[in-house]
Each structure stands twice: as C-alpha cells, then as structure tokens.
Amino acid sequence: MKQRLPLMVFLVLLALGPLFLPEFYVTLLNYIGLYSIVALGLVLLTGVGGLTSFGQAAFVGLGAYATGYLTTAHGLSPWIALLVGLGVTAGVALVLGFLTLRLSGHYLPLGTIAWGISLYFLFGNLEFLGGHTGLTGIPVLEFFGLKLNTGREFYYLIWVVLLSFVLATQNLLDSREGRAIRALKGGGLMAESMGVNTARTKTTIFLIAALFACVSGWLYAHLQRFVNPTPFGLHIGIEYLFMAVVGGAAHVWGALVGAGLITILKQWLQDILPKIFGQSGNFEVIFFGIMLILVLQRAREGIWPWLVRLVPVRQGRRTVAEAEALPRREMPAAGTVLLEVKEARKQFGGLVANDNMNLSVKAGEVMALIGPNGAGKSTMFNCISGVDPVTSGEIRFLGERIDTLTSREIARRGMGRTFQHVRLLPTMSVLENVAIGAHLRGSKGVLSASLHLERAEEARLLAEAKRQLERVGLGAHLFDEAGSLPLGQQRVLEIARALSADPCLLLLDEPAAGLRYLEKQALAELLRRLRGEGMGILLVEHDMDFVMGLADRVVVMEFGEKISEGLPEEVQKDPVVLEAYLGGVE
Amino acid sequence: MRIKSLIVALVSAGTVSLAYADITVGVLVSATGPAASLGIPEKNTFALMPTTIAGEKVKYIVLDDASDTTTAVKNTRKLLTEDKVDVVIGSTITPNSLAMVDIAAEAETPMISMAASARIVDPVDAKRRWVFKTPQNDVQMSTAITEHMGNNNVKTVAFIGFSDAYGEGWWQEFSKIAELRKMKMVASERFNRADTSVTGQVLKIMSTNPDAILIAGSGTPAALPQKALKEKGYKGKIYQTHGVANNDFLRVCGKDCEGTLLPAGPVLVAAQLPDSNPVKKSALDYIGKYEKAHGSGSVSTFGAHAWDAGLLLANAVPAALKKGKPGSKEFRAGLRDALEATKNLYAAHGVFNMTPTDHLGLDQRARVMVKIEGGKWVLQK
C-alpha cells in the first residue's frame, strides 16, 4: 500500500483541486490535461515503441474539426461527432500508418512532418471548415443534462478521460501485447522471431496514439468553442513531442509531468521575463529553447525517472502466481525428420555466404553445426529461421516448405531459436523477456489488455516463463533487469525464452559461450533432458568438448559449404576437418 | 506527482495580487509568430499610453499570444481570472479575436479587438455586446479599392493574398464587392508569408491578363509578388492593402512599388491631410509620440489601432467611474455602456461613433487612398 501513497495523494489533490484553486489554475490544469492525453499517446508511440511522430497535432485537429464542423453545420450531437471523429481519425491513421510506418529509421519522423504540414494547410484551405479564420459557435458539451459550461466543470471530464487513458495504457504495457510493443524499440527482429507481428503492433500503437490525440482535440474544441488551424500546426506537433521527451518518454506519468512542466514553465516565463528584461523583447522562446537543451543535457531520460529517484525505492511485483499450465504442442515421435535443408544458397551481393548446404535434424537428436569463424553457420541459422531468407534452395520443416515464410510464421510452426549476439531487452525484467517467447501461446488482444480482462491468460504466460527460467537455472533472477545478468546467463535466458514458446525444434547459436565449467555441465544436462523429451536441437558451438560430449551427429562447415558430416568421433578423425581447423600441415 | 502540485502552489504564491483600486487593462498582442510585424508596433504603443485616466492609475498588462489561438484563449483567461482586468484589448489577428469573444462575454468584461474582420463585432448579439474593435473592416477598405478601380476603368481583377486569415478575409470581402461593381475576378492565388518565390502564382495571374491586381498581404512579405510581377513585366495597375503601410515595406519593395495604390487609415498620411480634417491633429499626436520613442519613420498604422483602442478607453473611463470602482462588475458594465456611447471621438484612424448595432463606429473618414510616389506615401485626393 505504501508504494501507492504518492498516487493516492496526487489523485486526492486532483479531485479537490477545482474546489480551492484559483480559476486560472483550473484553466491551466485543463490545458495540461488536454496536452497530457496527446503526450500519453506519444509515450506509447515514441518513448516505448520507438516511432517518432511530429504529426500528432494534426490528429488533434481531426478530432477538433470533426466536432466543430458536425455540430455547427449539421447540428449533430457532440457525442456523435466524437464517434465520427474517431472513425475519421482511425481511417486517416490507418492510411498514413500503412504508408509511413513501413518507413524505416529517419524516414518516419520526416514522413510525419510531411503529413503534419499537409493536414494543417488542408484545414486552412477548406472553406467548409472555416478556412484560416476558423469555426465559431461550437456548442457547450452536455453530460446527462449537465452543461459543462465553465472550466471547473470541464476539468473533471478532462481528467477522468486522461486518468482512464493512463490506466489503460499502463495495463496495456503490462501485458502480452505490451511486451510486444516494448520489444519494438531495439528488439524488432527478435520479437518477429518470437512470433510477434511487429508491423501490426506498430500500426496498433500508431492508431492508439492517433485516437488519444483525436479525443484531446474533441475536448479542446468544446472547451475553446472555436477551432482554427493554428493549434494543429507542425510547431504544436513538435511541442507535444517535447512534452513527452522532457517528461520522460518511456513512462506513462512522464507525459503528465512533461505537459505540466512545459505549460507551467511557459506561463511562468511569460510573467517573469518582462520583469527582468522590460517589455521590449520576446525572450520566452529563447529561454524556453535554452532550458530544454539544459534539461536534455542533464536528464536525458526526462524528468520522471529523476523524480522517481527522489521517492524511496518502490517495490516491483515480486511473486509470480501459480497458474494452470499452458496447453502444449503435440511432439513429433522421436526419429521424425523435423528439418531438412537442401541445396541452400545464400548470397549477399557478390558474396556467397552459404552454398550447396544440406542438412537435416530429427526429433530427439542433437545435431551440431561446427566450423571455423566466418564459415557461415550463423547465416545458415538465419536462413533456417527465416530472419534472412535463402537466395535459393529448399528448406522444409515438418515436411512443409518454409524458405519463403517469415520468421514469425516459422516460429508459429514450432521452431525456437537463440541468437549469436544476444538479443534481449536489457531494461525489462528477466521474467518478461522470457514471457515474450510465449507470445504465440496467448491470444488476448489490445482491448482486453487495456481493461485487464486477460489476467487469467497473463498469469499462465508468466507462470510458464517462470517455469522455463527455473528449468534453465535462472529461477533466482526472475525480477532482475535482463541487462544486469552476465553475458553467459543472458544466453541461457535466451534458451528459456525459446523454450517458453514450446518448440519442437530448437536452434541454439553458441549457447555455452561465456559459461563457466559447472554452468556448461548444467546446460548440457538440460539439453540432454530436452532431447529425451523428443525435441530436436540444432547447435552451433565452438567448445569442442561440449559439442562432442553432446551431439548425436555433426556437420562441419567451411567457407559456407559443408565439408564433412557424421558421428562426432568420425568427424574428429576426418582429415578435411583437421585441415580446416588446424591449417594444412605442409 | 506531489511535486507538480507543489509547483502549482509555488507559482500561485509567486504572483502578487494586484492593488484593486487601479484600472487594470489586459492587453494581448501577437508579438511573435507570423503576425509579429503587426503585433510589435501595437505592443510598443502601449508603452506610450497614459498611466492615469481621470485621476485613476492605469496598469497595462501586456501578454503575447504568439499568433496562436490556444495561447490567446489561455492568456485571455489569465487576464480575466488572475489579473481581474477591467477591459481586454486584443488580439492582433482575427482568429484569435474570434476565439476570445466567448470568454470576454462570459466574464462580462469589455473587449476591444485590433483585428480587421467584421465578424468580430457583427452582428452585435448577446456575446458581441461586450466586443468592440478599432481597425476598419475589410469591407470598408475593399470598397475604397473597388471605387478607385471603377473610376479607372478596371474590368478584370486578379487577386493574390496570404494563405492565412488575412488573405482569406480580403478575398471574401473584396470578391463580393468587386462582383457587385461588375468587375470580373479572373484569378485568385495564395502565397505564404515565408515563401521564397511566387513565380508560379505570378505566371498564372499574368496568363489571365487582368487590368488590375490586388495583393493582400501585410508588411514586407507583400512586396514579393509585386517585385515578381514587375520582373515578369506586368504593366497594369497594382493595388496593395493597408497591411503594408509601414516603412519597412517601402524599404524592401523599393522602386518596384512606385505607383502602387492602397487604401489606408489617414494616420499614414497625416501630415498631408488638410488642416480642416479633424483626424489630422490626433493622428499627428500619435505619430509624434511613437517616433519620439522609436525613431523617425518607425510608425505603422497597426500601432495606431492600438492607440485608438487606448483613446476609446480613455474616453469611456470617466463615465464608467460613475457606475462603480475599477475592479467591480459595475465598472466593467459601465465601461461597456460608455464605449457603446462613444460619440465623435477623433482618433488616429478616423472618427468613432459607436451605436448599439455598430461596435466599430468608423465611417468614410477612416480611410483614404494612398499612392506610393518617390518612395513616399502620397495622399490621393
């Protein structure tokens, strides 16, 4: 309960605020609330999802103009106008998202600048929207017969909306879909390999952010009762982004802190600066710019993380509830051919990384792929798992051709993998990282996550993640930040993550690297047990003792091609292999 | 999150409450952003205004709305609820003024706008009861231009204006009146303040071969289409609007603006007015004060709109003081009534005669046609 205390105090203050605050502070809080709603969308989109948008102000405009136009020109109820506005915004966001979200890297922010400007000028040049001059006479909102005439009445509407959005966003982030969203920034490739449809996830958060902005615009129009294009221009779009970043773009409360701080700061500068410099200058914007630079130089992650540090350490969730185990996949009988690679060739421009590769893995065996550095083993892994498809040749998994499928679809068919260079989300807990692996074993969507209607499924997913972590020996680290583990254990974490997807074929890329002797023993023991359960394992590893003690069969690669295949003891004696490893004895 | 509430509390504590006996005038100008060239002279003008009216101290609180409606509304609310002003003067531009109307009416506080559109005060309804304005309506200025065009046998007119509320307001009024006068509008183009080239628009206009062209922009940006027209060899008449009436425009436009015609408030050519013109004295008074503070040639007609708002106020205060003390509801209502009763007030831009249905109160005397000759504004008789 203690950790909730600051929140409770805040809520009580908010609720009582209008009763004792002077009128103007209620007005300010109203604007802060409106801005926070937009900034909250940006937290989700930019701070968490890593997609930068300068164009949110345009979505605010869509919401405001929808109600402005429909209520004044057609006399519709604002509530119907809200629905229409949300519909229009969703439509526009989907089209823009379809076009611009596929823009990679820095193309996206520019794309958002482009349509931000376009929509702004469109608002200004459409006569039925009042042109540049604007629409007047937007009606007062009525709420069950209660007219929201004054700022104090409006205040409660704005803040109830905002707080429920905050709650929904928080719920969403703490869910299966939320983990997928959090994986977008810096973990997209990994997430795809775990079965997350990242394109869809991106579109989802883009849509949510746009709808938040639209609601803010609807509220704005009825608070202001006047709409014209200037509040929806690019400069304002930039300001929304400022708010999110200054507040702390990766935290939901950062949106409120940022919006509050910037709004109050501007107001305060406007009062204080003329007293210092006299009336003649316009110093606000200069000060504002310089202050922002200083904030970013001193607190790059924004104000919120810094504020949190001032409050005594908060306890995160420390237990994982027991829950019914998730249903498991039917394992193929031992000896069934799981994976078959035929004549695979991978070419990067003129460089041939793999050629003429053939190999197969059966259920219940450990197949090791070895070879000197640069032999093309990891490339082969990426071809098999669909991360980077083959140029030509055929790959079959459980009898089905998969060389044209995406990594996501392959994961769904029961192939799990780890990466040579560890790919995990360092600031997320060990448990949550592993739970991403179980993504495909849940089905509840964004809406039920926001309302926390998927707690039963979530509990089962987390329990599964915990089970797998205990199995690989990381049971003591469930709530540590993944990035704080030593590298060797991070690799083991990746195994747990792959296992929680309940695969029948496991691709392990150098799992023993960085482990100590006893840890290697334990890992070998685990792999044997998995083999015993009927799982097929394809292993790339440099530690020969480890490989030879474990593998049933071995394939040796050099220069992208297979040079030898057979039982471990046969391969060890093969002169071609010795030549490759030890260099020719002239 | 307590911190935020704490900040709010600190901020509120930091604002010193005002002595309530003074008359408090809240001023909102667009001193930054796209309308800055209009807002800055207005802002400067408030520094020249009297600090006492009818024996009462006057306190001016000048805020900037950055040419943005949200800021305008926020700051208006601040002036009304925090500073408890007796009257709001502002804002510089039409959208901001329109957005402020509701708030001023709600607070039952008179407001004097410095923006052009007639929509701000017309029709005078329950809300606009509280709203007055000083600049001539676009209609009045448009009429002056069309009259001049009619007298000079102009049959076809092309229009190029700012892609904002200023250009839009002009297009709406001007095209209406021009049609009434049987002139044909052959082209309507837009450009942005910050555009570096208007070649496209100018070529389009010239391809329609109009007798005259009206450029509706304010300040130096309005020079760009004119220079482009001259460069491309346009020989017809070019009209500008009163928005260009400052010396910076002449400086930038140079010889390309020779012979350009525009309607303007008489303050622009005050010295050339006949002595019999009642506006001459009040206009020269303003010019003298402004140029003393900001250097010769620095005056603009926009500052004079602010000055006129101040004159309206000074004229209305004595009557309002009889109704109640400054800071009281009665005083504000009295001020409104007194403003509406303004009669024969000689100001920098004309003579104000307000009525319950006319909250502008300017007549034909508020505009003259001016020609640019030899880099000077020359009154056309």
Next chain:
Amino acid sequence: MDLQIALLLGQDGIVNGAIYALLALALVLVFAVTRVIFIPQGEFVAYGALTLAAFQAGKTPGTLWLLLGAGVLVAFIDSIMAVRAGAPGRLKRIALWDLALPAVVAGLVLWLEPGTLPLAAQVVLALAIVVPLGPMVYRLAYQPLAEASVLVLLIVSVAVHLALVGLGLLFFGAEGSRTTPFSEAQFALGTLTVNGQTLWVLGASAVLIIALYQFFGRTLYGKALRATAINRVGARLMGISNTMAGKLSFTLAAGIGAFSGILIAPITTVYYDTGFLVGLKGFVAAIIAGLVSYPLAAAGAILVGLLESFSSFWASAFKEVIVFTLIIPVLVWRSLTSHHVEEEE
C-alpha cells in the same frame, strides 16, 4: 500552360532547388558525421542574409553580440574543463578561437562601417560573424550529448532552432530585408530572360558542391570527416576526435547555410523565420537521398524545387499540401529500395 510558362516555372524551380540542394548537402554532412538532424540550419540562412542586410542598412547586426557572447560562454566552459582536466595548454587555443577571433571581427565591423565597403568585403564580414556560430552551437548544445540517441539529438535541434529564431526576432525584427544583388545584368536566353543573380545562385551552388566533393575526396580534414561518418568509434581509435569532426561539420554547415542566405537575399525577402521552411525543404531533399548520398540529395532538391514551382502555378493555395503529400510516396519508395537491416541503437 504553354512552353514559355513551363520554362519559366522550370527555371524558378531549379533556382530554388539549387538553394535546397546546398542546404541538403549540409544536412547530409552534419547527419553523417554527428547523427544530428540539423534543423537550425535554416536559422543560419536567415542570419547570413540579415547580417549582410544590416550592414547595408548601416546598422550593427545583433548577431555580432551573439558571436561575442557565445564566444565568452564557450571559452568559460572550456577553460574550466581544461583546468579540471589539468591541461592548461589548451587555454591558449581557447583564447584565440573563442575570444580573440570574435573580438577581431567585432573590431573590424565597428571600425570599418561595412555599409561603405565593396559587396565582397561585406559578404566576407557577414560570414565571419555567422560561421563561427556553427561550431559554438555545436560546443554548447550538442557536444555534451554526442553519444545520445538520434531522437534526443533531434529534440535538441528543435530546441536550438527555437532559441535561434527567438534571437533572430530580437536582432532583426519581424520585417524582412533584401540585399543588393551581386549582379544587375539581364541575359536573354531564347525567349527567357535570366537575371544575373539567378546565374550567381546556380553557379555558386555548383561551385560549392564541387568544392565539397573535392574537400571530401582530397583533403585530410575531408577524409577525417568521411571516416567519422562511416565509423565513429573506428575514427576515434585512429586519432580523429569526434569533437573535432563535429565542430568541423558544423562550421561547414553554418558556412553553407549563411552563404545560401546571402545568395538568395537579393532575389527574395528574407525574414528572421524564413529559414525553417527553407531548411525543411532542404531536409526533404536530404531524406530523399537517404541522408547519405550527396548527388542524390542535389537531385532531390531540384525535384522539390520543381514540384513547388509547378504546384504554385496549378493550385497555389494547396502548394504545401501538394509538396509535402507527394513527398510521402517518395519516402516510401526510398525506404523500400534501400536495403535496411534493423537499427540497433
């Protein structure tokens, strides 16, 4: 539309495009070396043009005081750092570049009455005031954040832009200015009339682009910048300081920006806030080039210029809508054709 009009529009588009091209090159350069999306580039355009205009109006430009102030601030911070780092040897350099140089420039400006000098001398003086602001801005705003993410650097850029625009309004006022042309000549080219300043813009842009090309290909500093652009860590290990590379690229960007402003000031009116949209269009061009390719950036700039010119003929009210909407498909195309492996920051 007839051929004559199409030609005129084409000419207009190319002249505007040439300016966008210069800015695009500077933006590509700065981004490649420092990962900063240099939105304040536009302010250097305005500062360059308006500083020159102030000379011609017989005024002392406010940018001079900014130069002195920024110099003192940089010197102050760097001196503290140098003393703390136990490297007092750096002090002499600091005093020379951050204090002496601005002081000399200030002395010249105040003593010479630049308005009376020949145009070339005025241009040199204007550049001497504006260009050193580039590395100073880098030192004050970006250097402490050199390792931050692109997003943080982008936000800093916007903040710097705001501060510089505010200062611009303070220094130069809201009204615009023009400067005297480099050349009053007019040439007839078939049915087209081309004026001298247009040729100056095109010529100077071409020369600058070629000069940059030579700079990167031939000179040691140019190669150092390229090395940093390709591999920051590697370049540092080879003894190329990222700070040096950052300052150098900002110097070049400021120089290109200011000179672009000086080039366009005779043909269009420049305002304190002109730079933003101009810079943005240069930015669009740079993005078309994927922020890496110089020739493509130049081509993209011409494309933007032409698009703008023709759309202002067809539907001037919707010009920006057209220009910025048509950019989106171009971006999609760029994004699809450029091979892209996931960015891991």
